[in-house]
Amino acid sequence: MRNIGWLRLPLLVTYVFLYVPLVVVVVMSFNGSKQPFSWGGFSTKWYGVLFEDTAVRQGLINTLIVAVGATVIATALGTLLAIGLSRFTRSALLEAYSLTPAIIPDLALAIGLLVLFSAIGMTLGLHSVLLAHVVFGMAFVAAVVTARLGQNDPSLEEASGDLGANAITTFFKITVPTLLPAIVAGALLVFTLSLDEFVIAFFTDGPATPTLPIVIYSMVRFGVTPEINALAALLLLVSFTVVIAAQRITKLTDAV
Amino acid sequence: MASTVTQGRGAIRRRALGARAAFLGPGLLYVTAFMTIPLLLVLSYAFLTRGRFGGVELPVTLENFARALDPIYLRVLWNSILISSITTLLALLIGYPTAYAITRLPARWRTVALVLVVLPFWTNFLIRTYAWIVLLNSEGPINKTLVNWGLIDSPLELLYTRGAVIVGLLYAYLPLMILPIYASVERLDRSLLEAATNLGASKFRAFFDVTLPLTLPGTMIGAIFVFVPSLGNFIVPELLGGGKTVMIGNLIRDQFLKARDWPFGAVLALIMVLFLAGLFAAQAAVARRINGRSARA
Structure with missing residues (x-):
């Protein structure tokens, strides 16, 4: 190992800063006491309370409906868009336009969609959150797939055409399979982003169908409770598992 | 035929x-x-009149823009820019050395170090902010430790302060500073540094004359990635600032969801977006100049 000497200090500061808050919440989620800040022995009872909480459960179901729907639609639209951008036009302007929803401030998109939905008289609910999540989701899929298309060998598609396959056969037998790792990565990205998305959902959701982040928001506004600690620890576990799994998958596909 | x-x-x-x-x-x-x-x-x-029952009405007016110049709102805007700037500066001071240190790690550890940087970022934003409500609480671990060590007699008021808002934003967006800086340090042409030291520059001088200018575009991207979401954020000021620290995001949110003054909310959003667009333009201009110079060199 090269001697990095004093550079160890910023690494230490960063990782302590990033992880101490999370560790504290996880430890406190096993606190048996109802008083969040006094230790009442090790207990998993707050996880039990959490599983009984119907608001949390319904929020999770709502979030999954939106995330699955948005992922399917955004992946289809984003993949088509990426192929169109790299095969049928080389316009940098069109590409920038398609990727804008991914970089625009979420608050701007949120108020824009609220204004649109109310202007056309649409009622707000899970369907409007889904429509909203597709906008930025599609841009993320398009960005990931476009990056992959840049590395693809177009001669495969040409060979398929020369051997007599029509455009549709070539698309499904050559283009989609070679793009599959990028499409899966894009879909995973949209799914995770949609699961956690709060600001846009907060503006475009109806009061009867809160998504999980909206439920969490209404919980954390009222301060520290052992139940939120348990929920936080569970969500940490889920996202850590997903990130590490995704890391493994990309490593495997890179190796192939 | x-x-x-x-x-x-x-x-x-x-x-x-x-x-x-x-x-x-x-x-x-x-x-x-x-x-x-x-x-x-x-x-x-932004150019219409507030409707009596929410929404908007005619006539066309510029009054909403005039209202945004009221000192109350200008102070909120200034406050937001100040808080976001301090957050960005702190992220830069922590993020640059961290990113630089990661590039110096052996290849195997580099991936692990980067995954550890982004891992918290993939966790629910509200949960990450909530962790700081716990930490900074008057009965929370920081205050308890300080009291137990006898450093303070009674708990400090850490939560619901401007400092808490800055820490919350820094915590939320620090990874966005580290990643682009890491990428630009990694891409840096090492032969330029060797050339500088061969020509007699000290390591210190080589860093400030070669590394820093050439990684400036990546650093500016990191700064924008931290500044932009900080400026429009309304969750952290609400949860960690306790309503005492109002930022422009809170103001916009309130105009649309509480006060139902959509034209004024639209003006505030427009000001925010134009300000951010100006930042992007500045970054692009600097990047062009530096790329042009290194291409010529």
């Missing part, structure tokens, strides 16, 4: 156009319907 050839060409061109429309059409239509039209609607609302 000649006519069949031209017919064939026409058919091919028509088919190419058809394929083009099939691939590009749905996505571009979607972005237009659910991003461009909404943003144009918001823009037009």
Whole structure:
């Protein structure tokens, strides 16, 4: 190992800063006491309370409906868009336009969609959150797939055409399979982003169908409770598992 | 013969156009319907009058813009810029050395170090902010430790302060500073540094004259990635600032969801977006200048 000497200090500061808050919440989620800040022995009872909480459960179901729907639609639209951008036009302007929803401030998109939905008289609910999540989701899929298309060998598609396959056969037998790792990565990205998305959902959701982040928001506004600690620890576990799994998958596909 | 050839060409061109429309059409239509039209609607609302029952009415007016110049609102805007700037500066001071240190790790550890940087970032934003409500609480671990060590007699008021808002934003967006700086340090042409030291520059001088300027575009991208979401954030000021620290995001949110003054909210959003667009333009200009210079060198 090269001697990095004093550079160890910023690494230490960063990782302590990033992880101490999370560790504290996880430890406190096993606190048996109802008083969040006094230790009442090790207990998993707050996880039990959490599983009984119907608001949390319904929020999770709502979030999954939106995330699955948005992922399917955004992946289809984003993949088509990426192929169109790299095969049928080389316009940098069109590409920038398609990727804008991914970089625009979420608050701007949120108020824009609220204004649109109310202007056309649409009622707000899970369907409007889904429509909203597709906008930025599609841009993320398009960005990931476009990056992959840049590395693809177009001669495969040409060979398929020369051997007599029509455009549709070539698309499904050559283009989609070679793009599959990028499409899966894009879909995973949209799914995770949609699961956690709060600001846009907060503006475009109806009061009867809160998504999980909206439920969490209404919980954390009222301060520290052992139940939120348990929920936080569970969500940490889920996202850590997903990130590490995704890391493994990309490593495997890179190796192939 | 000649006519069949031209017919064939026409058919091919028509088919190419058809394929083009099939691939590009749905996505571009979607972005237009659910991003461009909404943003144009918001823009037009900025010039309309507040409706009696929410929404907007005619006549066209510039009064909303005049209202935004009220010192109360200017102070909120200034406050937001100040808080976001301090957050960005702190992220830079921690993030640059961290990113630099990661590039110096052995290859195997580099991936682990980067994954550890982004891992918290993939956790729910509200949960990450909540962790600081716990930590900074008057009965929380920080205060308890300080009291137990006898450093303070009674708990400090850490939560619901401007400092808490800055720490919360820093915590939320620090990874966004580290990643682009890491990428630009990693890409740096090491031979330039060798050249500088061969020509007699100290390591210190080589860093400030070569490394720092050449990694400036990546650093500016990191700064924008931290500044932009900090400026528009309304969750952290609400949860960690306790309503005492109002930022422009809170103001916009309130105009749309509480006060129902959409035209004024539209003006505030417009100011925020124009300010951010100016930052992007500045970054692009600096990046062009530096790339031009290193290409010539």
